[in-house]
Amino acid sequence: MKPLRLLVVEDNPDDEALVLLELRRNGFTLSAQRVQTAEAMRKVLAGGDFDIILSDFSMPHFTALEALQVLKETGRDIPFIVVSGSIGENEAVEAMRAGARDYFAKDRLVRLGAAVERELREAKARHERARANLERELLALTSEVLTERLDLDERLKRLVRIPVPRVADWCAIFLYERERGGLRMVALAHPDSVLESHVWELDQRFPVDPRAQAGPSRVMATGEPELVEDVRARARPVTTHPDHQRALAPLDFRSAVHVPLRGRSSVLGVLSLVTSGHRTLGPADQSLAQELARRAGLVLENARLFREVQDAVRLRDDFLTVAAHELRTPLTTLRLQLGSLLHQASRERLSPELESRLHRSMRQVRRLGTLVEVLLDVSRLSSEELRLSPERLDLAELVSEVVGRHAAEAEGMGCELRVKACSGLWGLWDRLRVDQAVAALVSNALKFGPGKPVDIEVARSGVMGRVRVRDRGIGIPPDQHERIFERFGRAVSSRSYGGLGLGLYLARRSAEAHGGRAWAETPEGGGACFTLELPLETEARE
Amino acid sequence: MSRPLLVVDDDADLREALEEVLRDAGYEVLGASNGKHALEVLGSVPVLPGLVLLDMMMPVLDGGGFARAMRQVPAWRDIPVLVFSASANARQVAEEIGACGHLRKPVDVDTLLDAVGRHKSS
Numbered sequence: 001m002k003p004l005r006l007l008v009v010e011d012n013p014d015d016e017a018l019v020l021l022e023l024r025r026n027g028f029t030l031s032a033q034r035v036q037t038a039e040a041m042r043k044v045l046a047g048g049d050f051d052i053i054l055s056d057f058s059m060p061h062f063t064a065l066e067a068l069q070v071l072k073e074t075g076r077d078i079p080f081i082v083v084s085g086s087i088g089e090n091e092a093v094e095a096m097r098a099g100a101r102d103y104f105a106k107d108r109l110v111r112l113g114a115a116v117e118r119e120l121r122e123a124k125a126r127h128e129r130a131r132a133n134l135e136r137e138l139l140a141l142t143s144e145v146l147t148e149r150l151d152l153d154e155r156l157k158r159l160v161r162i163p164v165p166r167v168a169d170w171c172a173i174f175l176y177e178r179e180r181g182g183l184r185m186v187a188l189a190h191p192d193s194v195l196e197s198h199v200w201e202l203d204q205r206f207p208v209d210p211r212a213q214a215g216p217s218r219v220m221a222t223g224e225p226e227l228v229e230d231v232r233a234r235a236r237p238v239t240t241h242p243d244h245q246r247a248l249a250p251l252d253f254r255s256a257v258h259v260p261l262r263g264r265s266s267v268l269g270v271l272s273l274v275t276s277g278h279r280t281l282g283p284a285d286q287s288l289a290q291e292l293a294r295r296a297g298l299v300l301e302n303a304r305l306f307r308e309v310q311d312a313v314r315l316r317d318d319f320l321t322v323a324a325h326e327l328r329t330p331l332t333t334l335r336l337q338l339g340s341l342l343h344q345a346s347r348e349r350l351s352p353e354l355e356s357r358l359h360r361s362m363r364q365v366r367r368l369g370t371l372v373e374v375l376l377d378v379s380r381l382s383s384e385e386l387r388l389s390p391e392r393l394d395l396a397e398l399v400s401e402v403v404g405r406h407a408a409e410a411e412g413m414g415c416e417l418r419v420k421a422c423s424g425l426w427g428l429w430d431r432l433r434v435d436q437a438v439a440a441l442v443s444n445a446l447k448f449g450p451g452k453p454v455d456i457e458v459a460r461s462g463v464m465g466r467v468r469v470r471d472r473g474i475g476i477p478p479d480q481h482e483r484i485f486e487r488f489g490r491a492v493s494s495r496s497y498g499g500l501g502l503g504l505y506l507a508r509r510s511a512e513a514h515g516g517r518a519w520a521e522t523p524e525g526g527g528a529c530f531t532l533e534l535p536l537e538t539e540a541r542e
Numbered sequence: 543m544s545r546p547l548l549v550v551d552d553d554a555d556l557r558e559a560l561e562e563v564l565r566d567a568g569y570e571v572l573g574a575s576n577g578k579h580a581l582e583v584l585g586s587v588p589v590l591p592g593l594v595l596l597d598m599m600m601p602v603l604d605g606g607g608f609a610r611a612m613r614q615v616p617a618w619r620d621i622p623v624l625v626f627s628a629s630a631n632a633r634q635v636a637e638e639i640g641a642c643g644h645l646r647k648p649v650d651v652d653t654l655l656d657a658v659g660r661h662k663s664s
Contacts, residue, residue: 331647336556336560340562340563343651
C-alpha cells in the first residue's frame, strides 16, 4: 500500500478513471483531485499538498503548458507528467522543455506506475538536497545576524525574518520576563506587514497566558519542544479566551512548532514557527527551529551575563560613591579641627611636642582624604570617562605646590626633593586631576626610593609641558612598565609595599583625558623615572 | 556694623567646627541645619549675612531649594552664596544655582578662610 496524493488536470472523467485504475493496479492508495482550469488548479494547490501531477496535454479551457506555468508560479517542486490521447514528438519535447518530467499516451499506460515511482524517488532526493541547502543557508544567515554589532532586540528582529517565508509563514521569539511572570513577544515576522502589525496588536490585547497548557507557555514551563502538525486538531488550545480565539481564527493557523531558547541553566524564552493554509511543519522543521534557537540562546545567555556584570559593577560603583561621600564629611570636620588647633598651637607657642603631634595627625588625615578620593575616582572611572574642569594653570607653580605638600613626608623618608622647574608653561588643565597625577608620581618615588634624592623636573617638550620624577630606588623591570599603569597594577608584592595600586592608573587616565600621556622608564644608574606630558596652551607653544 | 556669615550644613559637628574656625578668624557666625532653617534665620536677623556658606545635600530643604527660595526675596537676592559640597561636581552645582564660588569638601582652614575672605560682602 503506497499512499499517493494525486492532482489530475483533465477535462474527461473517464480518462481520469483510466489513470487511477492503472495506478491502483500498481499498488498505490490514491487521494485524487481533478481540475480543468487554471483558477481551479491554483486554488487546489494553495489548499493542499500533492505528490504528483498528471495532466492532459490539451483541454477545452486549459493546456499542460499553462498548467506547468501555474505550478511554476507556486515555486513548488511537484513532479508533473503529461498523459495525452494523442501526443506528437513536438508537443512532447515542448512539454519537457517547460518542466514536465515524462509523457505517456493514454492507450499505453503500462509504464506509468514505474514512472510515478521513479519520480517520487527523485523528487524526494531533490527535496532533501534542497532542504539541506536551505538549512545551511539559513543557519549561516543566523550566525551572521546574531554576531552583528547591533543591540539584542534588533538582532532578534532580524533573526525571525530568516525562516520566513521559506520554512514557515510566521516566526516569533518570546522572552521570559520575571516582572510579568511570563513570556512577552519581542520579535515577529510575516511576509505581509499588515498581518504582522495586526498580530502585534493582538499581542497587546491578549498577552501570552502563562497558564496556557499548550504553545509557548507550555514549552517555557516544560523546557520541551512542541510540534503541532495540525493546530485545528489540537486537543488543548493555546488560549482559552473566547475573544482571542475569535481574533486568531481568520489567521488560519495550520501547523506550529515551539522550541525552548536555552541559557546555561534555564529556559530564557521560546522560538515559534507557524504556518497558515495548507503548509504543514514536521520533525525536520522542529530540528531546524531547535538549531536556530540554540544559536539565539547562546547570544541571549551572553547578553544576560553582560547585563548581570553591568548591574554588579553599577551596584559596586553606587556603593563606593555613597561611601566616599559619607567619608568626606567627617574628614572635613577633622581637617578643620586639626587646622584650627594647629593655628592655636603655633600662635600661643604651647609646646613643640604638641605641635608636632598635631602636624602628624594632619598628615594622616590628608592621607586618608587622598585615599578616599582615589577610591571614588576609581569607582567612577570603571564605568565612565573622566570629566575635566579645565582652568588656566602654570605647570611649575602647580608642581611646586604638590612638592611643598610632600615636604614633611620626604623628610620622614630621608629623601631630598630636588626641583628644577621652567616657569611660564601654561595650559588649560583640571587642577585637581593634574595635582593628583603629580602627587601620585612624587609619593611613588618616595615610597620606592627611601633615603635617596628624588629629582623633579618641569620642562617644555615641543608642544607639551613635561613633569619628570626620577628616584633612585628599587626600579621597575622593563616588562612591568605598562602593567603598573593598569588598575590595581603593581610590580611588587602588596605585602612588601602598601598602596591601592591606583595612583599611576589615575595619573595616566588624567594625562590621556587632557590629550597627554604618562609612562615609565628605567634610567641609567638605576631607579625609576616617570614622565607626565600635558599639552600646553597654544600661545605658550610659540 | 560688620555683616555676619551664615553656615548651612546638616552635620552638627561639621557646622560647629566651621563656626569655630570662622569665629577664631574674627567673623560673627550664624548657623542653620537645613535650607528651611536658614530661610527662618534670614527672616529673623537684624543684619543680613554677608555670605552664605551652603551645603547642598540636606534634609527638609536642600541647598538648591534654599538658593531658589532666597533669590525670590528682593532683600536677600544679592547675598553671595559659596557652595560647600562633598559632590565631585561642586563647581557645576555652584554655576547652576548662581553661586559666587565653590569649596569642595574636605577643605583646609587656610583655603576656607581665603575663600570666605574673597567672597564675603562687607
